[in-house]
Each structure stands twice: as C-alpha cells, then as structure tokens.
Amino acid sequence: MNPELRRNLWLEFSPTRVIMMPLILALVLAIAWMSNSVPSVARTVTGILLILWGTRLAADAVLAEVADRTWDAQRSASLGPLAMTIGKLFGATAFTWYGAALALPFAMMFGGHEDPTTPRLLLIGILAQAVALLSSLIVLRLRPTGMRMPATFAQIIGIGVAILFLTSIPAAALQAINWGGHAFPGPLFTLATLLFAAGWAIAGCWRLMREELQYRNQPLVWIGFVLFWMIYAAGLGVGEAGDGWHMQPAFAVAVVASVLIALAEPKGVGAIRALLLAVYRGRPLDIVATLPGWVWSGLLALLAALAIMVEQADAGRQLTEMLGSATGPTDAALYGSITLPLVILAFALRDVMLIHFVALTGTARSHMACIVYLTVLYAGLPTLLYASEAYSLLPLFLPFAVGPEGLAQTNPALPLAEAALFAGLLVWRYRSLVRGLGDGRIAGTAGARA
Known part of the structure; x- marks a missing residue:
C-alpha cells in the first residue's frame, strides 16, 4: 500500500472520529427526515464535507508539512511523485470521503437512484480538492516571503472553482449540449467535462509534485x-x-x-x-x-x-x-x-x-x-x-x-x-x-x- 496514503489514513481515522461521524450524521439526517428534506440535506452535508472541509485538508496537506518542517524529510524519501500526489490528495481528505460515503446513500434512497446530482457532486468534490492542492503547490513553488495564510488562499481557489461549476452546470444539464456539430445529452456532457477537469487538476498536482521532489x-x-x-x-x-x-x-x-x-x-x-x-x-x-x-x-x-x-x-x-x-x-x-x-x-x-x-x-x-x-x-x-x-x-x-x-x-x-x-x-x-x-x-x- 502507498506509504503516504497509509500514514494519512492512520492520522485521519482515530477511533473517536470513526464513531462520531456516523452519530453526528444520523442526528442531522433524523432532523431532516422529520422535515421531509433528507435528499437536499444529505447533498448539502456532502458538499460541506467535500468542498468546504475537503479543500482545507487538501490545501494543508503539503503546507502543514512545510510549517512543521517535516516536508524536507518527506522530499528526501524514496517515494515517487505519483505516490506522493495520491497520498496527499486522497489520504489527507479521506475522512471527508468517509462522511460523504455515509451521507450520499440517503440522498439516493430518498431522492431517487437516477438523480444525476450525486455523481456531479462527487466529481466537483474531487476537482475542488485537487485544485486546492494544486494551488498550495503553486504557492509553495513561488515561495513568496511573508505571505499570510497560504492554505486559506489555496482553499478559496478550490472553493471558487467548485462554486463556478455548481452554478453553471445545473442549467446546462437540463438541455442537450452541442459540441463539434453533434448534440450530446446534457448530464452526460457535464459529467465528462467534470471528469476531464478533475483529471487535468490531478495531473497538474503530479507535475508540480515532480518539481518539489527535484524531478x-x-x-x-x-x-x-x-x-x-x-x-x-x-x-x-x-x-x-x-x-x-x-x-x-x-x-x-x-x-x-x-x-x-x-x-x-x-x-x-x-x-x-x-x-x-x-x-x-x-x-x-x-x-x-x-x-x-x-x-x-x-x-x-x-x-x-x-x-x-x-x-x-x-x-x-x-x-x-x-x-x-x-x-x-x-x-x-x-x-x-x-x-x-x-x-x-x-x-x-x-x-x-x-x-x-x-x-x-x-x-x-x-x-x-x-x-x-x-x-x-x-x-x-x-x-x-x-x-x-x-x-x-x-x-x-x-x-x-x-x-x-x-x-x-x-x-x-x-x-x-x-x-x-x-x-x-x-x-x-x-x-x-x-x-x-x-x-x-x-x-x-x-x-x-x-
């Protein structure tokens, strides 16, 4: 198993956190069930976990190591740039995905299995977290002296990208999208766009991670x-x-x-x-x-x-x-x-x-x-x-x-x-x-x- 991913999983999944996450989600969803708003609340909770909290964890994945002066030791290790990228991106944010995995099934059960919002929200979460990590690596690459709150800046960039897609996709997903003279179903085209955008963001993280590891x-x-x-x-x-x-x-x-x-x-x-x-x-x-x-x-x-x-x-x-x-x-x-x-x-x-x-x-x-x-x-x-x-x-x-x-x-x-x-x-x-x-x-x- 990826050593960096395993290390982050051990840090994120303490017994107390593993138990408290489902209990808190159960309380929130129980209140939503009484108000007949389980699907919307479940999706909102997922968005908060993946976009608000997840971008913060992704932005801090490397910058926190720099602040703690442990990043140089990690850079000198034998771990390659791809393994380091995967470990930082998906390991540091693993706990938010744990909460999303608990909340999203309720949105699908109460909102319908064919609801296209769920896969879009997951891809937007990946994209936002990857952009936050990418922005933090850009800040680290530029190394501006005296910059305040670099992780907050990277988090804001990730949240901004998520808001851009959240506000632009719903209208496009309701109609056919014309590309290259051919009409494509709106939901399928938006999912493909998000998938490509997330993939390129991850590729950007990998490329900057190569520079950090002196490749x-x-x-x-x-x-x-x-x-x-x-x-x-x-x-x-x-x-x-x-x-x-x-x-x-x-x-x-x-x-x-x-x-x-x-x-x-x-x-x-x-x-x-x-x-x-x-x-x-x-x-x-x-x-x-x-x-x-x-x-x-x-x-x-x-x-x-x-x-x-x-x-x-x-x-x-x-x-x-x-x-x-x-x-x-x-x-x-x-x-x-x-x-x-x-x-x-x-x-x-x-x-x-x-x-x-x-x-x-x-x-x-x-x-x-x-x-x-x-x-x-x-x-x-x-x-x-x-x-x-x-x-x-x-x-x-x-x-x-x-x-x-x-x-x-x-x-x-x-x-x-x-x-x-x-x-x-x-x-x-x-x-x-x-x-x-x-x-x-x-x-x-x-x-x-x-």
Whole structure:
C-alpha cells in the first residue's frame, strides 16, 4: 500500500472520529427526515464535507508539512511523485470521503437512484480538492516571503472553482449540449467535462509534485492541457448545423492560459539563470525544460491567431465577391478583422513582460501588485480616459476602443512597443539584481533527477 496514503489514513481515522461521524450524521439526517428534506440535506452535508472541509485538508496537506518542517524529510524519501500526489490528495481528505460515503446513500434512497446530482457532486468534490492542492503547490513553488495564510488562499481557489461549476452546470444539464456539430445529452456532457477537469487538476498536482521532489519536468503536460481545452472550446463554438470549426474560442483559451501561467510560474533570478545556463551550454532538452510555460501556450495562441487571420481574410474575400467592392467591407475594416488576433496577442505579451518585471524580486506582494497593475491598465485608466474624452490614448491600453467615430482598433505596433519597453526594464532589473548579488556571471544550478 502507498506509504503516504497509509500514514494519512492512520492520522485521519482515530477511533473517536470513526464513531462520531456516523452519530453526528444520523442526528442531522433524523432532523431532516422529520422535515421531509433528507435528499437536499444529505447533498448539502456532502458538499460541506467535500468542498468546504475537503479543500482545507487538501490545501494543508503539503503546507502543514512545510510549517512543521517535516516536508524536507518527506522530499528526501524514496517515494515517487505519483505516490506522493495520491497520498496527499486522497489520504489527507479521506475522512471527508468517509462522511460523504455515509451521507450520499440517503440522498439516493430518498431522492431517487437516477438523480444525476450525486455523481456531479462527487466529481466537483474531487476537482475542488485537487485544485486546492494544486494551488498550495503553486504557492509553495513561488515561495513568496511573508505571505499570510497560504492554505486559506489555496482553499478559496478550490472553493471558487467548485462554486463556478455548481452554478453553471445545473442549467446546462437540463438541455442537450452541442459540441463539434453533434448534440450530446446534457448530464452526460457535464459529467465528462467534470471528469476531464478533475483529471487535468490531478495531473497538474503530479507535475508540480515532480518539481518539489527535484524531478525535471518537460512541457508536455502543459501543452496537452492547453491544447485539450482549446479543442474543447472550439468544439463548443461549432453551430448546430456543423458549419465549421472556428478558432476564436481556442485562441481565447490559449491567451488566458499564457497570462495565468506567467503569474503561477517562478520568476526569480534563479529561473532566468537556469534558462540562460541551458542556452549557454547548448542543451536542447534543458532549454525545453526551463522555458517558461507561457512560451508554449503563446505558440499555440499564435497558431490559432494565424488560423483566424486566414479565416477572416477568406471570409472578407468571399463577402467582397458576393456584394461587390462598393457595398462589401472596406479595406480598413477587413484589415482590422484580420489583424485583431495579433493585437490581442501583442497585449498578452505586454502583460507577460509586465508580470515578469514586477514579480522578479519574488516578494510577497509582487504577484498581487501584478493583478492590480493589470486591472488598472485594462479598467482604471481606460475608464478615466474615456470619461476625459481622451479617445486617442485608449489604443495604448485596449485592443479596440469605442470613440465618437465608432469602433477603432489598435495598431499592433503599439502593444509590441509596450512589450519591448517592459522587456527592456526586465533586463535592466535582472542585471541590477545580479550585480547586487555580487556575481554578474551565469551561475550553475542544482542538478535534477531525470
């Protein structure tokens, strides 16, 4: 048996807790039976156990070991990353699943065996706990000095994901879902979506656990994750008549993923030095392993952008042939629709450079500062400029802006210039930090187990 799983089971299942859980559940369900609300109460209790309590236990699975200074000893053990992931995710939360296993049968007995809520709730519980563990590993990976309540932050992320699925799935489960031009039953499609989401969250935990145990990671898991959800989003964009796949949803997924992974990855001097060292030594596998994740998702976004540009150019040509040059789209409108993906991609590159510049020091507030700065750039300053009727400055902050003359699109050169500015500032800050450390040369990094 998995040693970490067995250890957590021994810690969680004391005789007192094993006896008290069914007694407390019996009392709660007895009160619910008198009010004729057993199914809803049983499902609510299960949600509290798996989502509220389970996410806390999952978030604390590793961070509590770090706080107790026992994590280094576990990392030096011979346990592999998969066994450690399973032991932490399902061992630390085992007691909540024990309570859920006692409560859910009553929801099925009193609410009907064909109720689709039960399997959805179980999958949402797994997903929420996996996201909480994943978030805690990201916090541990970034290692911000002085961050308060990291486990609470990871728990909030897990609960937020659970709420997102709990509020969005019920409406979708009542109707057929069109994907790729084919209609699928709503309950089956939502279960498949939850299953894939939980699987990718667990894969993310395993990947970060490999880093914690000093294994070298290749970007295949991240590329597969982004590519999967790009295809998923593109399939949802296909009409019921199967009128062709459109890349706009896939492009949006890749762009958002690039910005999010830029926030979640280490951005200190050590990460930059590791990449420079791999380039200096000319080792392709090391270069691939040390390249930031946003590079790979950015390349996927670029491919999607090129596909959109070809699609828009072809659609504009067909529209011009159909309506004639007099009534068809103008050259400016056609140029704008074709170059819009490049403009958005250029703004995403600017955001990534800004994130790296601000977060290079790795302080506790740097990542929150990145979020604040991005909010100001996309919401605060454009609102102020629009209220001041300074419409000519809006293209500095938005891919397109609405002014007195209608919708105006930004020239791609503007966000590219901003990205170059922040890249220059990033290089300047990196060199300043290296000089501050008293070593301007590329230093070697600790080796990793292959």
